[in-house]
Amino acid sequence: MIEVENISFSYNNIKPYVIENLSFTIPRGSYVSVIGENGSAKTTLIKLMLGILKPAKGSINSQSTNIGYVPQKLDSFNSQFPITVYEVLNTHRKILKLKDKNCIIDGLKSVGMLDYKDNLIGNLSGGQQQKVFIAKALLGDRDMLILDEPSTGVDNKSMREIYSIITHLNKNHGITVVSIEHNLEAAIKNSTHILNMKSGCGTLYTLDEFLNSQNIV
Incomplete structure (x- = not known):
């Protein structure tokens, strides 16, 4: 509340x-x-x-x-930066100091993006990127x-x-x-x-x- x-x-x-x-x-x-x-x-x-x-x-x-936040994509995202979907979430996991890497897999599964974990995020469609950002926001039992x-x-x-x-x-x-x-x-x-x-x-x-x-x- x-x-x-x-x-x-x-x-x-x-x-x-x-x-x-x-x-x-x-x-x-x-x-x-x-x-x-x-x-x-x-x-x-x-x-x-x-x-x-x-x-x-x-x-x-x-x-x-535990509040997760998904800002407007264009406010905070450089699509030219060479980073994979997994790396995006793993970087955020480290910032949150979460020890269990399985939370990345669980997060990607929850938005239907596990098969794309090794793809460069800049190569994904806008909709696929948004799903990844939702998974990122969910890390940490929100x-x-x-x-x-x-x-x-x-x-x-x-x-x-x-x-x-x-x-x-x-x-x-x-x-x-x-x-x-x-x-x-x-x-x-x-x-x-x-x-x-x-x-x-x-x-x-x-x-x-x-x-x-x-x-x-």
Whole structure:
């Protein structure tokens, strides 16, 4: 569970705030899609939830101790760097100081990418790369997974496979999911809750509440 209490944030800690007086509680085991127009501070919010940024006011309290994060791929990935899929995960394993190398195999199996472990990651499709990044985020027995637009830059087949992986992790492994979404159809299909962000403010709905508020049947 994550409890966000009356947080405000700006990048210089003075008004105007990009997020102001925002409060909500994410239930354990839920799948929350964060939606909103560009500039509504969605990515800023998840960086606050991850502790990458600190609120100017208010607090964020989490009962999740192991949170995995999948950022937007283009923000942090050099596809020209010659590194294999296995090496990507093994490097992250070392950073996390995990002793058991079998977690790499288990992670790749969970996203259907074990057969590609010796491939250069730069030679994979966008969808295959995203699956590897999800496996990387899962290392260390995560109980929460935060993703920033997980289907950006992938084809429709890969998009369906990625959402199938995420929903399986949520429903079958009890992993709480928070995912920034530009794809409203995917958000409605996969989520238990919708966090609708507007101009730095937001409202958390159950899926039924959101559908009723938008007159969507």
